[in-house]
Structure formats: structure tokens, C-alpha cells
Amino acid sequence: MVSEKWHQFRLADLCEAIDYGYTAAASIIPVGAKFLRITDIVGRYLNWNEVPFCDVDESTREKYRLHHEDIVIARTGATTGVSAFIADPPDALFASYLVRLKIGKLASARFISYFLKSSEFWDYIHGVLGDKSAQPNASARTMTQVKLLVPPYPEQLAISHILGALDDKIELNHRINETLEAIARAIFKSWFVDFDPVRAKMEGREPYGMDAETAALFPGSFEDSALGKIPKGWNIKNLPEVIEINPQRSLSKGQSAPYLEMSNMPTSSARALDWEYRDFSSGMKFMNGDVLLARITPCLENGKTAYVDFLADGQVGWGSTEYIVLFSKPPLPREYAYFLARSDELRTHAIQNMTGTSGRQRVPAECFKAYPIVVPPEKIAVQFGEIVRPFMQAIKQYDEESRTLAAIRDALLPKLLSGEIRVKEAEKYAKTLL
Helix, strand or coil: CCCCCCEEEEHHHHEEEEEECECCCCECCCCCEEEECHHHCCCCCCCHHHCCEECCCHHHHHHHECCCCCEEEECECCCCCCEEECCCCCCEEEECCEEEEEECCCCCHHHHHHHCCCHHHHHHHHHHHCCCCCCCECCHHHHCCCEEEECCHHHHHHHHHHHHHHHHHHHHHHHHHHHHHHHHHHHHHHHHCCCHHHHHHHCCCCCCCCCHHHHCCCCCCEECCCCCCEECCCEEEEHHHHEEECCCCCCCCCCEEEEECHHHCCCCCCCCCCCEEEECCCCEEECCCCEEEECECCCCCCCCEEECCCCCCCCCEEECCCEEEEEECCCCCHHHHHHHHHCHHHHHHHHHCCECCCCCCECCHHHHCCCEEEECCHHHHHHHHHHHHHHHHHHHHHHHHHHHHHHHHHHHHHHHHHCCCCHHHHHHHHHHHC
């Protein structure tokens, strides 16, 4: 039951300012301020590292600069209504088709940000949009006419705190996973691209970051090859000799199986976080340990690549025909194919071999048949797997914990915002969901 101290407001009444964003072209060249767009906030996380740039004069930068506790909402397209709470942003502007809300003294910005995730807000947005075209849009004024119940300010802070604690842990898990994967990628590049351990031994240094037993596996010299200098005793093989391309996997027509949408493919990390069951019709099939590489533009250029580890043992999943499936042949560890697929060298080769008309270009799997790889001896390959496998397992564990935390948050959100339960009851309620 809602307390009489809760009052109803229009969202607009709680805003100190409501602004439209800046119209300009984004650039990957790191000059100027970050330039936040709709496409940067549709995912689960707002990753500033992937936000492009916009070089503008100081007066424009000041007018459209994002500040701590601003809220931005998408006002057009399929993601109309999607929002992001801005916490400690870098020097950043917000683009057109985004609306910025500056919340006044009557409400906590973070409390409002949680309301914008609620079913009440989304019911309102869907009602406003109705049966519009494939490119729906809503004005800032329309979106901020939504009504909401607002508790006293201290209770807003308490609600925001308990929901925010869950979100903060999810975000921490995400950052830990970014670090773990970055370390694993660095090891792959150091061992198999730059050959750092070999160079160190040639110079009389101990290879950095590895124990003596692992260092002893690497040679102390190079030899000539068709690719230039490679570690002595290593071999050059074409990719299909060591990595199976589109391996045979079996699914019957109409069989229900996990389906991974291209839109749910990660662009900068290993794991797909969302999938669903669909009856198999036609598409690429895969199992745990397989690697999915998007082969169509712009998905390939955007980095859509996944290491499959979300299936049950022996289960087969499926997805777009625009995936190339890779699987490491023993003795290469399964993880090897993923880090190879993420390497700049393989991605550049794939992009340079795209065929087809503009806007519908794709990579033919045949382009990898003659792609040369410097292959390490078995002991080094096995040791690489022993080192990076715990990283990948930890990433999966953190992701699964985050899914549980998100479920708790989503269950608590409507109950706290409606006053059905109070903050003091929320922790007890959360425990029943664990």
C-alpha cells in the first residue's frame, strides 16, 4: 500500500532542463569529445571505450556536454524510450535523437533512472507510439508527460541505493571480465603473434610474466620461413589444417534448440549473454567450444564474435547463416580459435576478402583455406589452454552471477517503485530469490 507521503508528478515537473542532442557525424579518430549516440546505449552496459568522437568548438561542447547524473533517452527508432543514467562521464557530448534530462531538487536522478526502466514507463511509451512505422519517434515533451508516484526524497535515495548496489555489482563483474579477457588476449598476442618469449630468451632476459617451466618450452632463436622469422621448431600451416571451418553439427528440422540472434552477438567480449529457444529451420549449427564469426558487413567490422559456452554438454545450438563457425583441432585448445578470430591479422584478412555488392558484402569461408598460421609445438599449445581456460571459466561465472543479480533487481524494481514493499523488506525479499 502506497503511503500518503507519496505524490504523483509528471516527469516534466521533476526536470530542471530537457534538451535535445547535437547533430554531427561521429568519428573513430580520437580527436575532440566522446559522442554518445542511441546505438551506444541499447546494450546492457554503456561502454565509453567504444563510444566514438566528435570534434567541435568549445561553446558547442559546453552546450551539449554530459554531466554526472544526467539521464539520456532515445527518442526515435526501434529503441525509442531506452535510457541511460550518466555516472562520472568522460568529456562527452550527446547526439541528436537523444533527449537529456536534468533532474531538479524534488527527485533523485538515479531514482528517476529506475522509473524509466519500469513497466509503467514502457506501457506509456508503447501507448504513445501505437502502431507507428518501422521508424517510430516521440518528442521530448511527449515522453516527459508520463506520470509517476514519487516517495519522499530520503526514501528515493534508499530505493536507489538497494537497486544501485545490485547494478554496481553487475557493472563491477563486467569490468572484471573486460580485464580478464584483455589479459588472455595479451597472452595470445605475446606468444603467437609477437613471439615475445622467444625474443626475450634471445636477448638473455627471462620471458615476462611466466614461470621457468613455461619459459623452458619456448625456443631461444628464430628461423627463416615464407612468413619471415618464426620461432625455431614451429610450423606454418593453412588454417583448415589446424582449425575446422563450419564443422558438422546435427539438428533435425523443427527441433527446438538454443538460437543466437546476430543482434545478441558480442562485439568486444567473448560471451553471448542472451539467446532463446526456436525450432530449427536453416542456419549455422554450433556446440560448446565453437567460435562464431559474423561474416557480413557491418557485423564483421563491428567485431561480432562469440565463444560458445552457454549450451548443455552435447547440446547443439543454431543461428544466422551469416556466421562462420570455427573449431580448434587438437592439440590446439578450443580457446585458441576464439583469440585467433579476435586478432587484428585474421580480421583484416577477412575484411579484405569480402565480396558482394555494397552494403551486403560478406566473407566467403573459402578465403581462409590458404590463410597461413604459425603453429606452436603441442606442449606450448596445451600450456596456453591451461593458462587461459580458467580466465574463460571465471568470465562465465561472473556473467552468470550478474544474470542472477539482474533477475533480483528486475523483481524488486516494480515492488519498490510501487510501494508494494519498503526498503527494509527488500533485502529479505531478495534472499528468497537467490
